[in-house]
Amino acid sequence: MSDTLPQTQFTFILPQGLLDEQGNLHRKGTMRLSTARDEIFVQKDPRVRSDADYAPLVMLSRTIVELGSLPSVTPELLENLFIRDLAYLREFYNRINQQGNEYIPVQCPECSRQFNVELALSGES
Numbered sequence: 516m517s518d519t520l521p522q523t524q525f526t527f528i529l530p531q532g533l534l535d536e537q538g539n540l541h542r543k544g545t546m547r548l549s550t551a552r553d554e555i556f557v558q559k560d561p562r563v564r565s566d567a568d569y570a571p572l573v574m575l576s577r578t579i580v581e582l583g584s585l586p587s588v589t590p591e592l593l594e595n596l597f598i599r600d601l602a603y604l605r606e607f608y609n610r611i612n613q614q615g616n617e618y619i620p621v622q623c624p625e626c627s628r629q630f631n632v633e634l635a636l637s638g639e640s
Contacts, residue, residue, distance in 0.1 A: 523548050524580065525611050529600040533582060533592070541583025546575075546604075549612055553577045562590065575604055 524547045532542035553574060562569045572590040579588045596604070622629045 525607070527604070527607050529596075530603055531597045531600050533585075533596055533600065535585065535592075539584070541585055544582035545580050546578050546607060546611065547580050549574065549578050549608070571601075571605055575608065578608065579604075 524545050526543065526545050529542045529544070532540040534540055556577065557563055557570050557573045560569075560573050563573055569590065572593045575593055576588050576590045582588050585592070593601075
């Protein structure tokens with residue numbers, strides 16, 4: 516049995532970034548793994564009950580623990596994300612929660628060596 520604790524927080528950089536009301540751009544953030552409590556909270560949220568499409572924003576607001584210098588991340592704030600950034604965060608969320616890391620396993624077509632590549636979507640630097 517391993518004594519190593521699993522990684523529960525992962526850093527990311529948004530492809531475009533979130534613009535706040537003062538015109539500041541926030542790109543770098545940290546997301547934690549989601550829990551059963553998060554799932555229950557999202558399902559009980561009145562905004563989600565009236566519009567299921569709102570669920571990803573509520574879940575992301577619970578699991579993004581840091582985004583730039585913003586004091587907090589709310590669903591209302593995430594409504595201002597560029598679509599490319601929202602797609603990135605959804606993919607990042609799925610990858611860390613389903614696979615436990617932000618990497619994509621690949622295999623070299625020439626030598627058949629297997630290795631991991633960090634998740635990077637179009638436009639991310």
